[in-house]
Every structure is written in C-alpha cells, then in structure tokens.
Amino acid sequence: MIDLRIADWRAWAPGLESAEAWQAWANAPWAPAEQGEQPDCSFLPAMQRRRLSRMARIALHVAWPLCGDDEQLPLVFASRHGETTRTYAILGDVADRQPLSPTQFGLSVHNAIAGQWSILRGQRGESTAIAGEADTFEHAMLEAATLIDQGAPAVIVVMTEERPPEAYADWIDDVPFTYAVALRVGASRPDAGAASHWQLQLSGRTTQADHTDWPFALDFVRALHRPAASLMHTWKTRQWIWQRNP
Numbered sequence: 001m002i003d004l005r006i007a008d009w010r011a012w013a014p015g016l017e018s019a020e021a022w023q024a025w026a027n028a029p030w031a032p033a034e035q036g037e038q039p040d041c042s043f044l045p046a047m048q049r050r051r052l053s054r055m056a057r058i059a060l061h062v063a064w065p066l067c068g069d070d071e072q073l074p075l076v077f078a079s080r081h082g083e084t085t086r087t088y089a090i091l092g093d094v095a096d097r098q099p100l101s102p103t104q105f106g107l108s109v110h111n112a113i114a115g116q117w118s119i120l121r122g123q124r125g126e127s128t129a130i131a132g133e134a135d136t137f138e139h140a141m142l143e144a145a146t147l148i149d150q151g152a153p154a155v156i157v158v159m160t161e162e163r164p165p166e167a168y169a170d171w172i173d174d175v176p177f178t179y180a181v182a183l184r185v186g187a188s189r190p191d192a193g194a195a196s197h198w199q200l201q202l203s204g205r206t207t208q209a210d211h212t213d214w215p216f217a218l219d220f221v222r223a224l225h226r227p228a229a230s231l232m233h234t235w236k237t238r239q240w241i242w243q244r245n246p
Contacts, residue, residue, distance in 0.1 A: 001201040002145045003245075007154065007188035008195075010062040011221050012039060013179040026225035029214060031176040034163060048120060051103075053086050054178075055079075055162045056113045062182035063117065063158045074147045075127040076157045077114040078140035081172055082131060083107070084164040113158075125152075134174060135235040137217045141200060144185040154186030159217040174215055181217045196224060197245040204237055 014034035016025055038054045039061035052060065059077065067073050086108045093100055106112065111129035118127055126147065132139040137159050144155040160180035164172045188195055212219065216233045223231055223242070231242035 001199050002142070004141060004145060004185055004198045004200055005187075006183055006196045006198065006224070007186060008066055008184040009182060009221070009224060010065060011179065011181045012058055012062050013177055016179075022221060023225055026222040029218070029222065034177055044120060051107070052116065053083060053107065055083055055085070055160060056107075056116055058162070058178065058180040059113050059158050059160045059182075060117060060120070062160075062180045063156050064121075066156050066182055066184040067121065067123075071154075072123060072125050074125050074144075074152050074155045075114055075117055075123065076130065076140045076143045076147070076155060077111070077117070077127065078130040078132070078136050078157065078159045079110070079161055080131060080133065080136045081161055081164060081175065082110045083112070083162075084168060084172070085162055088165045088167065133235060135216065135233060135238055135240060137215075137220065138200065138202075138233065138238075138240045141185070144183075145200075148186050152186065154184055154188075157183045157185055161215065176214065179215070179218060181221055199243045199245060201241045201243070203239045203241055 011022055013032060014037040015032045016022055017039075036054065038057045041049050041052065041057050041061055043064055044060075049057070063075070086104060090100060090104055090108060110131055111127070114127040114129045117123065128143055130136060130140050130143060140157050140159060144157050147155045158180065161175045161178065163175055163178045219231065219233070220242075223244075229244050233240040233242070
C-alpha cells in the first residue's frame, strides 16, 4: 500500500477547459465531439509551438501550471497508445514509398514529449515515459511514489491519450475522446488549492476486467470532484484499490 498526496491537478479535453466544465462533466459525464481542437500553449514562443504535435500541446498545457518557474521536478509521462496520429502518418509515407522525415520519426517515439518538456521547461531532472495497458495510470502513480520515496519533493504525472485515426478502430476502443490529466503528486505549492490524500493498494485476482465507460484517469478526475471514499479498478489479474484518506 502506498500513500499519495494529490497537491494539484489540471485536465483538458475538447470543450472541457475550465474547472467549472470539469465539475459539470464529473456530475454527468459525456463524450464531447471533437474536430482537432487543441490548446494554444501561448506560454511558449511561436517557433517552439510549431514543432509540437496536438498530443504534445495537450500534455504541456495541463502540466505547465503545476510546476513553478524555480522548481526542478521529475516528470512521469504516461500514455497507453502514444502518438498514434503521428505514427499513422509515418506509416502512410512508408506505404506510399515516400522519404521519411527524421524529425517526425524522432518526435513519434514514446519519450519524445517528456524530452520536449525537459527542454522547454529547462528541467534537468529525471523524466520517465510509461506505456502500460488499461492500468497505465496506476503504473504512473507507482513510479511517482517511487520517485518521492527517493527524495523528490513532488512529481508531475501526465496521462494523455489522443483519439486515434479511424484505421485503428478495431484495435483501440478505450479512448472515447482526446484528453489529458496532469497531477502534482507530493508537496504543494503555496498558491495551490486543497490537497487530497489517497492510499493505493494492489490486490491480485484472476477474473476478467470489469467494463468501464471511461478510462480510469477520467474516473479519477470524477472522484476528485465527488465525495466517494474509494475506487476500484480491475484489469486482467490486477485489482487496484483506491482509498481516500480524511
């Protein structure tokens, strides 16, 4: 069992950009329509923004305000599927026998967004990129807890998925819409709101995973808005039990 302090958080999805919008979504969830919307990331110079994919913009948009300008904090970037849009475009070039762009390939790898964060924020500390299964969120939180146990005052965790191209419809069915959730795990900043405290425990089981309407990262956002004392997330032989502490 591990203890987790959620000192602050941010989330983004098409049409869900404010705290009030997420409160409404938490009370009655829906899958927003999307047409390629993305944050403007106006905190970055235009030249730097041009190189960012939609997924990178979304990830940086939610993570940026959780780290102070004078802080050096580890980052855990988590995504089950990664840059599917960029990868699909590269595969299309291969199929069309077009020359491949080294830049596009380099930015398609799973740790590219973590690297862009380090460069753009001037972060010189540790960063980790995780791709798990449907419980990628829990694995990211375990990584954050390990970093805190090793002495980090806080860790920025970013979980993001982009709605994949239609060609992936038969294989990717767990991304109802594009979203990103960023959490500051550990010590609060002076200007942060009230923290929430959780315990996370892994319990083995052998039955099939329970069906859920939303990825667990979004269920966790709902829990942050609601008084529920516990959550349970099951995937394959892993049952994750979340317990909110007073």
